[in-house]
Amino acid sequence: xxxxxxxxxxxxxxxxxxxxxxxxxxxxxxxxxxxxxxxxxxxxxxxxxxxxxxxxxxxxxxxxxxxxxxxxxxxxxxxxxxxxxxxxxxxxxxxxxxxxxxxxxxxxxxxxxxxxxxxxxxxxxxxxxxxxxxxxxxxxxxxxxxxxxxxxxxxxxxxxxxxxxxxxxxxxxxxxxxxxxxxxxxxxxxxxxxxxxxxxxxxxxxxxxxxxxxxxxxxxxxxxxxxxxxxxxxxxxxxxxxxxxxxxxxxxxxxxxxxxxxxxxxxxxxxxxxxxxxxxxxxxxxxxxxxxxxxxxxxxxxxxxxxxxxxxxxxxxxxxxxxxxxxxxxxxxxxxxxxxxxx
Amino acid sequence: xxxxxxxxxxxxxxxxxxxxxxxxxxxxxxxxxxxxxxxxxxxxxxxxxxxxxxxxxxxxxxxxxxxxxxxxxxxxxxxxxxxxxxxxxxxxxxxxxxxxxxxxxxxxxxxxxxxxxxxxxxxxxxxxxxxxxxxxxxxxxxxxxxxxxxxxxxxxxxxxxxxxxxxxxxxxxxxxxxxxxxxxxxxxxxxxxxxxxxxxxxxxxxxxxxxxxxxxxxxxxxxxxxxxxxxxxxxxxxxxxxxxxxxxxxxxxxxxxxxxxxxxxxxxxxxxxxxxxxxxxxxxxxx
Numbered sequence: 001x002x003x004x005x006x007x008x009x010x011x012x013x014x015x016x017x018x019x020x021x022x023x024x025x026x027x028x029x030x031x032x033x034x035x036x037x038x039x040x041x042x043x044x045x046x047x048x049x050x051x052x053x054x055x056x057x058x059x060x061x062x063x064x065x066x067x068x069x070x071x072x073x074x075x076x077x078x079x080x081x082x083x084x085x086x087x088x089x090x091x092x093x094x095x096x097x098x099x100x101x102x103x104x105x106x107x108x109x110x111x112x113x114x115x116x117x118x119x120x121x122x123x124x125x126x127x128x129x130x131x132x133x134x135x136x137x138x139x140x141x142x143x144x145x146x147x148x149x150x151x152x153x154x155x156x157x158x159x160x161x162x163x164x165x166x167x168x169x170x171x172x173x174x175x176x177x178x179x180x181x182x183x184x185x186x187x188x189x190x191x192x193x194x195x196x197x198x199x200x201x202x203x204x205x206x207x208x209x210x211x212x213x214x215x216x217x218x219x220x221x222x223x224x225x226x227x228x229x230x231x232x233x234x235x236x237x238x239x240x241x242x243x244x245x246x247x248x249x250x251x252x253x254x255x256x257x258x259x260x261x262x263x264x265x266x267x268x269x270x271x272x273x274x275x276x277x278x279x280x281x282x283x284x285x286x287x288x289x290x291x292x293x294x295x296x297x298x299x300x301x302x303x304x305x306x307x308x309x310x311x312x313x314x315x316x317x318x319x320x321x322x323x324x325x326x327x328x329x330x331x332x333x334x335x336x337x338x339x340x341x342x343x
Numbered sequence: 344x345x346x347x348x349x350x351x352x353x354x355x356x357x358x359x360x361x362x363x364x365x366x367x368x369x370x371x372x373x374x375x376x377x378x379x380x381x382x383x384x385x386x387x388x389x390x391x392x393x394x395x396x397x398x399x400x401x402x403x404x405x406x407x408x409x410x411x412x413x414x415x416x417x418x419x420x421x422x423x424x425x426x427x428x429x430x431x432x433x434x435x436x437x438x439x440x441x442x443x444x445x446x447x448x449x450x451x452x453x454x455x456x457x458x459x460x461x462x463x464x465x466x467x468x469x470x471x472x473x474x475x476x477x478x479x480x481x482x483x484x485x486x487x488x489x490x491x492x493x494x495x496x497x498x499x500x501x502x503x504x505x506x507x508x509x510x511x512x513x514x515x516x517x518x519x520x521x522x523x524x525x526x527x528x529x530x531x532x533x534x535x536x537x538x539x540x541x542x543x544x545x546x547x548x549x550x551x552x553x554x555x556x557x558x559x560x561x562x563x564x565x566x567x568x569x570x571x572x573x574x575x576x577x578x579x580x581x582x583x584x585x586x587x588x589x590x591x592x593x594x595x596x597x598x599x600x601x602x603x604x605x606x607x608x609x610x611x612x613x614x615x616x617x618x619x620x621x622x623x624x625x626x627x628x629x630x
Contacts, residue, residue: 060436107618113435114378114576118568119617121380122610125565129610133603244561248443255440285455291448298437298444299429 021169025162038165040273041172042230047253047265048175049222054251055260056188057215058195062247063104063120066127067220069242071097071227073131073138076237079148086150090228097224098217105216109209112198121244128242143238150232158232168229172266175222180262182218191215195260252290255297258306267305345476350594356483356552358590359490363545364563365570365582366497367538373514373577374534377427377438381445382542383564389415389543390550390559391453394464404467404547412543418449419539420532428531446560454557466551486548493544494583497537501579510534514577562606569613588612 025034046068053061074096078089108119131138138144150158150167158164182188190211193201202208231237257268276286301308364386371379392411396402402410426441468481501507513520513530521527546559553559570589574581589609597605 054436058434058436060439107614111617114372114376114439115572115617117439118378118572119613122565122569122613125561126607126610126614129604129607133607248447251440251443285451287447287451288455291444291446291451294444294447295426295441298433298441299426302433302437 018173022166025165031161034161034165036273036277037270038161038168038233039230040270041165041168042226042233043250043253043273044266044269045168045172045175045229046223046226047250047257047269048179049219049226050250050254051179051219051260051265052182052191052222053215053219055254055264056183056191056195057212059109059212059216060117061120061216061219062117062244063124063127064219064223064250065244065246066124066242067097067101067223068227068230068246069127069131069237069239070100071224072231072237072241073144073227074224075228075231076144076147077138080144080146086148086232089148090150090232093224093228093231094221097227098221101217101220101224102213104220105213106209109212109216124242124244124247128239128244131242132239138239141239143236144231145236147231147235147237149235164233168233171225171229175225176262176266183262187211187214192260249290252294254304255294255302256304258304258308258310259302261304261306261310264304264306271305346598348477350598351591352477352479352483352487353598354587354591354594356486356590357593358587359486360545360549360586361563361566361570361589362583362586363490363493363541363548365567365574365586366494366579367541368564368567369571369574369577369579369582370510370514370534371538372571374510375427375431375531376435377442378568378576379538380439380442380564381422381449382538382567383560384446384449385415385419385539385560386542386546386563387557387560388418388449388453389539389546390464390555391457391557392543393547393550394457394462394555397464408544408547411547412540415539415543416536417539419535419542423531423535427535428528450557450560457557459557462555464550464555469551480552482548482551486552489544489548493541497541498579506533566609569609572613573616 024037028034028037046064049067050061050064053059053064071093074093075086075089078084078092079086084092104120104123108116108123111119132140134140149164152158152163156163158167190201190206193204193206194208194211198208227241230241253269253272254265255268256272257266258264272290279286297304303311364382367385368379368382371377371382389411392414393407396407396410397404422445426445427438430437430441466482466485468485470481472479472481472484499507501511509520509525509530510533512523512525513527517527520530566589567586570585571578571582573588574583574585589612592608592612593605596608600608
């Protein structure tokens with residue numbers, strides 16, 4: 001079991017997962033499954049964003065769904081109403097979420113803990129109300145139709161499900177790669193230091209405000225990226241995209257997968273999206289299960305699948321003693337370091 | 344002039360409801376330092392319980408209100424025992440996520456039983472009083488009077504009874520309360536029960552002039568959070584004053600500025616105030 005477990009954490013496992021993702025459209029039973037997987041990938045990108053500000057930096061951002069909607073609406077409105085083509089609008093969506101993230105960040109991050117969570121909850125609601133009521137700009141409750149699909153420069157047709165799936169996959173791989181780089185960089189460690197105690201971090205000479213705002217802007221840009229992809233995929237969006245329910249969904253995905261870990265957001269999102277999909281009758285009442293699941297997780301497994309797994313492996317490798325420990329690969333020590341720093 | 348007075352009455356009504364909800368929230372925060380995101384769900388369950396007792400069991404309005412308060416109080420105690428108590432040593436982010444879990448669960452359960460339709464709940468006080476052109480529905484007067492009575496009763500309970508004093512002692516200093524032998528569990532359960540009762544009363548008072556539906560708690564709880572941030576978290580007078588500020592801002596803003604944006608006023612006010620004063624209006628020290 002231990003061997004199997006350590007296999008799962010080697011770089012080979014990551015390539016295996018990537019290979020599976022690449023081959024998935026070939027083995028999928030029908031196009032719908034590919035579509036569901038693409039949706040799961042889109043949400044996973046957004047959950048990675050939440051992981052930066054909440055998982056690494058320790059600030060519970062409840063406006064995340066709102067920024068997802070801003071990304072989706074920026075792309076939707078630019079292509080449908082202002083005649084932009086997809087890729088410039090896509091860049092516009094990223095810039096928009098980054099700029100708005102910066103503005104919200106410099107105000108909200110002056111507040112700590114509970115105040116920050118409550119403030120962002122209100123910001124998320126303001127975003128929802130603005131989208132719902134500002135009819136001249138957003139079409140209100142009618143929503144935005146006729147959103148452009150991404151154009152493939154004559155090479156591919158992204159209106160098909162499968163090419164779009166690969167497009168989303170490419171962005172997801174980039175998102176995870178960036179996250180991995182971030183977590184090993186000085187910046188990522190700075191974020192973790194802030195989470196573990198901002199006064200201590202400050203006494204080490206870390207500029208709290210600048211780093212928190214940076215984490216916030218990164219996270220909103222991730223949300224904007226996911227939102228823009230979502231708009232390009234479903235090509236019809238409404239005010240419901242900004243519903244706070246989406247933020248709660250993403251928190252559930254993040255927590256189940258493992259908050260503050262690299263693979264957690266992916267595993268949690270894909271797992272829960274498929275569980276929800278396979279239990280269609282649950283769609284409306286999924287929260288009867290997800291609600292208590294959230295509570296049980298924070299009480300018993302606050303670190304989710306990936307986090308609990310890393311701790312377990314770390315303990316196991318220590319129990320094996322120093323002689324065996326040397327044999328286990330370098331990856332293991334890197335992983336256990338990660339497990340420790342997340343503890 | 345009478346239109347203006349009308350808005351004053353509306354502001355008082357809204358302020359009373361928001362104040363009651365915010366009071367429960369601020370009490371729980373003062374004792375346990377938990378921002379209870381599930382409080383809005385308790386409010387919503389309170390309305391549905393009254394609806395259930397009145398419409399399905401044919402109980403009288405006041406009986407339904409008492410029954411609903413009892414149910415919600417028990418529910419609130421269960422939340423404390425089963426969820427927040429085991430989490431008392433966890434990082435603060437866990438409490439918040441668990442509270443969101445409770446909120447999602449309660450909403451889904453209510454939706455399963457009653458569906459997401461909007462329902463009307465009648466009250467025996469549907470008459471309208473006419474004071475020389477100033478028209479006041481009876482239910483609105485009842486809300487204002489009810490809130491007043493509840494706030495006074497709560498003040499008397501906190502100031503004049505031994506049990507109330509333990510709650511205040513715990514809010515002032517946790518360690519000090521332990522030193523003089525106050526049972527923290529008992530105080531925590533009682534605080535949750537009181538917050539649940541206040542939420543159920545507020546919901547039952549407000550439901551006849553509003554609608555009953557599973558998402559009805561969302562706006563109210565967010566405004567209650569705005570109120571306790573404005574008034575200082577854990578402060579009882581702050582919750583009442585804050586409730587009135589938001590109530591009046593909404594009634595007057597909704598009338599003179601724009602009805603469709605009236606819900607944004609409270610949040611806009613919060614953003615504005617926190618941008619200028621991150622420590623809130625009345626609170627001392629930074630958050």
